[in-house]
Amino acid sequence: MSSIIRPMEQNDAESCGKIGYQAHKNISSAHGYPSEQPSEEFAIGLIRQLLSNPNSRGVLAERQGKVLGSIFLHKFPPSPVAVIGPLTVHPSAEGGGVGRILMDAAITQARKQNHDQIRLVQSPSHIRSFVLYTKCGFSLREPLFLMQGQPLRVRNNHTSSANVRPVRHDNDISLCNKLCKSAYGFSREMELRQAFNQGVATIIERDDGVIAGYAAGIGIFGHAVAKSNEDLKALIANASAILGPGFFAPARNYEVVKWLLENGFQIGWPANLMTIGPYQEPLMPILPSLAY
Ligand SMILES: CC(C)(COP(=O)(O)OP(=O)(O)OC[C@H]1O[C@@H](n2cnc3c(N)ncnc32)[C@H](O)[C@@H]1OP(=O)(O)O)[C@@H](O)C(=O)NCCC(=O)NCCS
Numbered sequence: 476m477s478s479i480i481r482p483m484e485q486n487d488a489e490s491c492g493k494i495g496y497q498a499h500k501n502i503s504s505a506h507g508y509p510s511e512q513p514s515e516e517f518a519i520g521l522i523r524q525l526l527s528n529p530n531s532r533g534v535l536a537e538r539q540g541k542v543l544g545s546i547f548l549h550k551f552p553p554s555p556v557a558v559i560g561p562l563t564v565h566p567s568a569e570g571g572g573v574g575r576i577l578m579d580a581a582i583t584q585a586r587k588q589n590h591d592q593i594r595l596v597q598s599p600s601h602i603r604s605f606v607l608y609t610k611c612g613f614s615l616r617e618p619l620f621l622m623q624g625q626p627l628r629v630r631n632n633h634t635s636s637a638n639v640r641p642v643r644h645d646n647d648i649s650l651c652n653k654l655c656k657s658a659y660g661f662s663r664e665m666e667l668r669q670a671f672n673q674g675v676a677t678i679i680e681r682d683d684g685v686i687a688g689y690a691a692g693i694g695i696f697g698h699a700v701a702k703s704n705e706d707l708k709a710l711i712a713n714a715s716a717i718l719g720p721g722f723f724a725p726a727r728n729y730e731v732v733k734w735l736l737e738n739g740f741q742i743g744w745p746a747n748l749m750t751i752g753p754y755q756e757p758l759m760p761i762l763p764s765l766a767y
Pocket of ligand 1: 502597601604606610
Protein backbone atom coordinates (compact mmCIF):
# COMPACT_ATOMS: atom_id res chain seq x y z
CA MET A 476 0.00 0.00 0.00
CA SER A 477 1.59 3.31 -1.07
CA SER A 478 1.66 6.54 0.92
CA ILE A 479 -0.19 9.66 -0.12
CA ILE A 480 1.08 13.19 0.29
CA ARG A 481 -1.30 16.00 1.20
CA PRO A 482 -1.11 19.54 2.63
CA MET A 483 -1.02 19.66 6.41
CA GLU A 484 -3.89 21.34 8.24
CA GLN A 485 -4.22 22.71 11.77
CA ASN A 486 -6.02 19.56 12.93
CA ASP A 487 -3.00 17.48 11.85
CA ALA A 488 -0.75 19.43 14.27
CA GLU A 489 -1.17 16.96 17.10
CA SER A 490 -0.32 13.80 15.16
CA CYS A 491 2.56 15.47 13.28
CA GLY A 492 3.89 17.06 16.49
CA LYS A 493 3.82 13.73 18.35
CA ILE A 494 5.77 12.09 15.53
CA GLY A 495 8.30 14.96 15.54
CA TYR A 496 8.80 14.58 19.29
CA GLN A 497 9.18 10.79 19.09
CA ALA A 498 11.53 10.86 16.08
CA HIS A 499 13.83 13.45 17.70
CA LYS A 500 13.71 11.74 21.10
CA ASN A 501 14.89 8.46 19.57
CA ILE A 502 17.80 10.02 17.73
CA SER A 503 18.96 12.39 20.50
CA SER A 504 18.82 9.74 23.23
CA ALA A 505 20.85 7.37 21.03
CA HIS A 506 23.59 10.03 20.84
CA GLY A 507 23.28 11.56 24.31
CA TYR A 508 22.31 15.05 23.03
CA PRO A 509 19.43 17.12 24.36
CA SER A 510 16.46 16.76 21.98
CA GLU A 511 15.75 19.54 19.49
CA GLN A 512 12.07 18.94 20.30
CA PRO A 513 12.16 18.58 24.10
CA SER A 514 8.47 17.78 24.72
CA GLU A 515 5.29 16.82 22.87
CA GLU A 516 3.81 20.23 23.72
CA PHE A 517 6.86 21.95 22.17
CA ALA A 518 6.65 19.79 19.04
CA ILE A 519 2.88 20.33 18.58
CA GLY A 520 3.26 24.07 19.27
CA LEU A 521 6.03 24.30 16.67
CA ILE A 522 3.81 22.72 14.00
CA ARG A 523 0.88 25.00 14.92
CA GLN A 524 3.11 28.05 14.73
CA LEU A 525 4.52 27.04 11.34
CA LEU A 526 1.05 26.31 9.95
CA SER A 527 -0.07 29.82 10.87
CA ASN A 528 2.90 31.37 9.03
CA PRO A 529 1.89 32.38 5.47
CA ASN A 530 5.49 31.84 4.30
CA SER A 531 5.63 28.23 5.50
CA ARG A 532 3.86 25.26 3.93
CA GLY A 533 3.60 21.83 5.53
CA VAL A 534 2.80 18.53 3.86
CA LEU A 535 2.38 15.11 5.40
CA ALA A 536 2.61 11.51 4.27
CA GLU A 537 -0.13 9.12 5.31
CA ARG A 538 -1.08 5.52 4.65
CA GLN A 539 -4.60 4.21 5.26
CA GLY A 540 -5.42 7.37 7.21
CA LYS A 541 -2.36 7.01 9.50
CA VAL A 542 0.13 9.89 9.48
CA LEU A 543 3.71 8.66 8.90
CA GLY A 544 5.67 11.89 8.79
CA SER A 545 5.77 15.52 7.71
CA ILE A 546 7.93 18.24 6.23
CA PHE A 547 7.87 22.06 5.88
CA LEU A 548 9.09 24.40 3.16
CA HIS A 549 9.68 28.06 4.01
CA LYS A 550 10.31 31.18 1.99
CA PHE A 551 11.77 34.47 3.18
CA PRO A 552 10.95 37.03 0.49
CA PRO A 553 12.90 38.80 -0.99
CA SER A 554 15.61 36.22 -0.23
CA PRO A 555 15.87 33.78 -3.16
CA VAL A 556 16.43 30.90 -0.73
CA ALA A 557 13.78 28.31 0.17
CA VAL A 558 14.36 26.30 3.32
CA ILE A 559 13.33 22.76 4.25
CA GLY A 560 12.62 21.56 7.77
CA PRO A 561 11.65 20.13 10.12
CA LEU A 562 11.38 16.71 8.43
CA THR A 563 10.28 13.88 10.69
CA VAL A 564 9.14 10.32 10.06
CA HIS A 565 7.64 8.06 12.73
CA PRO A 566 10.36 5.64 13.96
CA SER A 567 8.13 2.67 13.04
CA ALA A 568 8.03 3.87 9.40
CA GLU A 569 11.78 4.59 9.12
CA GLY A 570 13.52 2.93 6.21
CA GLY A 571 10.38 2.72 4.11
CA GLY A 572 11.21 5.61 1.80
CA VAL A 573 8.75 8.02 3.49
CA GLY A 574 11.53 10.55 4.09
CA ARG A 575 12.37 10.48 0.39
CA ILE A 576 8.76 11.01 -0.70
CA LEU A 577 8.44 14.00 1.64
CA MET A 578 11.75 15.48 0.47
CA ASP A 579 10.74 15.08 -3.19
CA ALA A 580 7.43 16.85 -2.47
CA ALA A 581 9.21 19.79 -0.76
CA ILE A 582 11.85 20.12 -3.50
CA THR A 583 9.17 19.99 -6.22
CA GLN A 584 7.22 22.71 -4.41
CA ALA A 585 10.35 24.90 -4.09
CA ARG A 586 11.04 24.53 -7.81
CA LYS A 587 7.42 25.40 -8.66
CA GLN A 588 7.93 28.61 -6.69
CA ASN A 589 11.07 29.28 -8.79
CA HIS A 590 13.55 28.78 -5.96
CA ASP A 591 16.78 27.43 -7.40
CA GLN A 592 18.51 27.75 -4.02
CA ILE A 593 17.23 25.36 -1.35
CA ARG A 594 18.90 25.03 2.03
CA LEU A 595 18.52 23.16 5.29
CA VAL A 596 20.30 22.60 8.59
CA GLN A 597 20.93 18.91 9.22
CA SER A 598 21.68 17.12 12.48
CA PRO A 599 24.90 15.26 11.62
CA SER A 600 24.57 12.71 14.42
CA HIS A 601 21.82 11.22 12.26
CA ILE A 602 23.52 9.51 9.33
CA ARG A 603 20.10 8.59 7.84
CA SER A 604 19.17 12.18 7.20
CA PHE A 605 22.63 13.01 5.82
CA VAL A 606 22.32 10.12 3.35
CA LEU A 607 18.78 11.11 2.43
CA TYR A 608 19.69 14.76 1.80
CA THR A 609 22.81 13.81 -0.15
CA LYS A 610 20.77 11.44 -2.34
CA CYS A 611 18.31 14.30 -2.92
CA GLY A 612 21.16 16.49 -4.21
CA PHE A 613 22.14 18.53 -1.13
CA SER A 614 25.82 19.12 -0.47
CA LEU A 615 27.46 19.92 2.84
CA ARG A 616 28.61 23.56 2.93
CA GLU A 617 29.25 24.51 6.52
CA PRO A 618 29.56 22.52 9.74
CA LEU A 619 27.95 24.42 12.63
CA PHE A 620 27.83 24.27 16.43
CA LEU A 621 24.88 25.35 18.54
CA MET A 622 26.53 27.58 21.17
CA GLN A 623 24.78 27.73 24.54
CA GLY A 624 25.30 30.02 27.50
CA GLN A 625 24.28 33.17 29.31
CA PRO A 626 24.58 36.48 27.44
CA LEU A 627 28.00 38.00 28.19
CA ARG A 628 26.52 41.43 28.78
CA VAL A 629 24.27 40.12 31.54
CA ARG A 630 26.93 37.82 32.98
CA ASN A 631 29.58 40.55 33.14
CA ASN A 632 27.10 43.21 34.15
CA HIS A 633 28.22 45.29 31.16
CA THR A 634 26.30 48.07 29.51
CA SER A 635 26.14 48.06 25.73
CA SER A 636 29.32 49.16 23.93
CA ALA A 637 28.96 52.58 22.35
CA ASN A 638 29.13 51.12 18.85
CA VAL A 639 26.39 48.49 19.26
CA ARG A 640 22.86 49.82 19.41
CA PRO A 641 19.34 48.66 18.51
CA VAL A 642 18.25 48.87 14.87
CA ARG A 643 16.05 51.96 14.93
CA HIS A 644 14.52 52.79 11.57
CA ASP A 645 14.15 51.96 7.88
CA ASN A 646 17.46 53.60 7.05
CA ASP A 647 19.24 51.22 9.45
CA ILE A 648 17.45 48.30 7.78
CA SER A 649 18.56 49.34 4.31
CA LEU A 650 22.17 49.73 5.53
CA CYS A 651 22.01 46.23 7.07
CA ASN A 652 20.52 44.88 3.82
CA LYS A 653 23.45 46.36 1.90
CA LEU A 654 25.93 44.65 4.22
CA CYS A 655 24.05 41.36 3.94
CA LYS A 656 24.10 41.59 0.13
CA SER A 657 27.87 42.06 0.17
CA ALA A 658 28.21 38.95 2.33
CA TYR A 659 25.53 36.65 0.88
CA GLY A 660 24.66 38.15 -2.50
CA PHE A 661 21.09 38.94 -1.29
CA SER A 662 19.40 40.52 1.72
CA ARG A 663 17.61 38.76 4.56
CA GLU A 664 15.25 41.66 5.09
CA MET A 665 12.20 39.69 6.17
CA GLU A 666 14.06 38.03 9.02
CA LEU A 667 15.72 41.31 9.97
CA ARG A 668 12.35 43.09 10.06
CA GLN A 669 10.90 40.33 12.25
CA ALA A 670 13.80 40.77 14.70
CA PHE A 671 13.36 44.55 14.53
CA ASN A 672 9.64 44.20 15.36
CA GLN A 673 10.57 42.01 18.33
CA GLY A 674 13.09 44.63 19.48
CA VAL A 675 16.08 42.28 19.24
CA ALA A 676 17.86 43.55 16.10
CA THR A 677 21.18 45.29 16.78
CA ILE A 678 23.66 47.16 14.58
CA ILE A 679 27.27 48.28 14.92
CA GLU A 680 27.81 51.82 13.78
CA ARG A 681 31.43 52.89 13.97
CA ASP A 682 32.40 56.42 15.02
CA ASP A 683 32.86 57.38 11.35
CA GLY A 684 29.28 56.23 10.59
CA VAL A 685 30.31 53.00 8.84
CA ILE A 686 27.92 50.07 9.50
CA ALA A 687 30.17 47.20 10.52
CA GLY A 688 27.61 44.54 11.34
CA TYR A 689 24.13 43.63 12.46
CA ALA A 690 22.36 40.82 14.26
CA ALA A 691 18.73 39.83 13.70
CA GLY A 692 18.78 38.68 17.33
CA ILE A 693 21.42 36.38 18.81
CA GLY A 694 19.56 33.08 18.91
CA ILE A 695 18.56 29.99 16.98
CA PHE A 696 16.21 31.91 14.63
CA GLY A 697 18.53 34.91 14.29
CA HIS A 698 21.41 35.53 11.94
CA ALA A 699 24.27 38.02 12.00
CA VAL A 700 26.65 39.53 9.46
CA ALA A 701 29.80 41.47 10.37
CA LYS A 702 32.76 43.03 8.61
CA SER A 703 35.25 41.30 10.92
CA ASN A 704 35.38 38.73 13.67
CA GLU A 705 35.87 41.57 16.18
CA ASP A 706 32.56 43.08 15.01
CA LEU A 707 30.85 39.69 15.23
CA LYS A 708 32.16 39.23 18.78
CA ALA A 709 30.89 42.73 19.69
CA LEU A 710 27.39 41.82 18.48
CA ILE A 711 27.43 38.63 20.56
CA ALA A 712 28.98 40.30 23.60
CA ASN A 713 26.34 43.05 23.58
CA ALA A 714 23.28 40.81 23.22
CA SER A 715 21.05 41.23 26.24
CA ALA A 716 19.53 37.76 25.68
CA ILE A 717 20.32 34.54 23.87
CA LEU A 718 17.02 33.70 22.16
CA GLY A 719 15.95 30.07 22.32
CA PRO A 720 18.31 27.19 23.14
CA GLY A 721 21.42 28.94 21.73
CA PHE A 722 22.79 30.24 18.44
CA PHE A 723 24.66 28.63 15.57
CA ALA A 724 28.30 29.48 14.88
CA PRO A 725 30.25 28.17 11.87
CA ALA A 726 32.58 25.50 13.28
CA ARG A 727 35.33 26.59 10.87
CA ASN A 728 35.49 30.07 12.38
CA TYR A 729 38.23 29.06 14.80
CA GLU A 730 38.72 32.56 16.21
CA VAL A 731 35.07 33.09 17.14
CA VAL A 732 34.45 29.53 18.38
CA LYS A 733 37.60 29.68 20.57
CA TRP A 734 36.54 33.09 21.93
CA LEU A 735 33.06 31.77 22.73
CA LEU A 736 34.48 28.74 24.55
CA GLU A 737 36.91 30.94 26.52
CA ASN A 738 33.96 33.09 27.50
CA GLY A 739 32.02 30.23 29.03
CA PHE A 740 29.80 29.16 26.13
CA GLN A 741 29.31 25.44 25.61
CA ILE A 742 28.64 23.44 22.48
CA GLY A 743 25.10 22.03 22.65
CA TRP A 744 25.02 20.02 19.45
CA PRO A 745 26.57 19.98 15.99
CA ALA A 746 24.70 20.72 12.77
CA ASN A 747 25.42 20.98 9.04
CA LEU A 748 24.32 23.63 6.57
CA MET A 749 23.47 21.80 3.33
CA THR A 750 22.40 23.34 0.02
CA ILE A 751 21.08 22.66 -3.48
CA GLY A 752 21.70 25.18 -6.25
CA PRO A 753 23.91 28.25 -6.50
CA TYR A 754 25.82 28.92 -3.29
CA GLN A 755 28.14 31.79 -2.52
CA GLU A 756 30.21 31.18 0.57
CA PRO A 757 29.59 34.24 2.82
CA LEU A 758 32.29 36.82 2.14
CA MET A 759 32.22 38.09 5.74
CA PRO A 760 31.96 36.48 9.18
CA ILE A 761 28.36 35.40 9.85
CA LEU A 762 26.16 33.56 12.30
CA PRO A 763 23.58 31.44 10.46
CA SER A 764 20.05 30.78 11.68
CA LEU A 765 18.32 27.45 12.09
CA ALA A 766 17.02 28.01 8.55
CA TYR A 767 20.28 28.85 6.70
C1 LIG B 1 15.73 11.35 8.84
C2 LIG B 1 14.38 10.69 8.56
C3 LIG B 1 13.39 11.76 8.18
C4 LIG B 1 14.56 9.68 7.43
O1 LIG B 1 13.31 9.09 7.12
P1 LIG B 1 13.23 7.66 6.33
O2 LIG B 1 11.83 7.50 5.90
O3 LIG B 1 13.85 6.61 7.14
O4 LIG B 1 14.17 7.99 5.07
P2 LIG B 1 14.34 7.14 3.77
O5 LIG B 1 14.16 5.68 4.09
O6 LIG B 1 13.48 7.70 2.69
O7 LIG B 1 15.85 7.48 3.37
C5 LIG B 1 16.93 7.13 4.16
C6 LIG B 1 18.03 6.63 3.25
O8 LIG B 1 19.24 6.49 4.01
C7 LIG B 1 19.83 5.24 3.71
N1 LIG B 1 20.73 4.95 4.82
C8 LIG B 1 20.43 4.93 6.14
N2 LIG B 1 21.54 4.72 6.88
C9 LIG B 1 22.58 4.64 5.98
C10 LIG B 1 23.97 4.45 6.11
N3 LIG B 1 24.54 4.33 7.32
N4 LIG B 1 24.72 4.45 4.99
C11 LIG B 1 24.15 4.57 3.78
N5 LIG B 1 22.83 4.73 3.58
C12 LIG B 1 22.05 4.78 4.68
C13 LIG B 1 18.65 4.35 3.52
O9 LIG B 1 19.00 3.16 2.86
C14 LIG B 1 17.76 5.24 2.65
O10 LIG B 1 18.22 5.31 1.34
P3 LIG B 1 17.44 4.47 0.15
O11 LIG B 1 16.00 4.86 0.22
O12 LIG B 1 18.10 4.91 -1.11
O13 LIG B 1 17.66 3.05 0.50
C15 LIG B 1 13.83 9.93 9.83
O14 LIG B 1 14.79 8.97 10.18
C16 LIG B 1 13.60 10.84 11.04
O15 LIG B 1 12.52 11.39 11.21
N6 LIG B 1 14.61 10.98 11.92
C17 LIG B 1 14.50 11.77 13.14
C18 LIG B 1 14.35 13.26 12.89
C19 LIG B 1 15.47 13.77 12.03
O16 LIG B 1 16.64 13.48 12.24
N7 LIG B 1 15.08 14.58 11.02
C20 LIG B 1 16.03 15.22 10.15
C21 LIG B 1 16.64 16.38 10.86
S1 LIG B 1 17.96 17.05 9.94
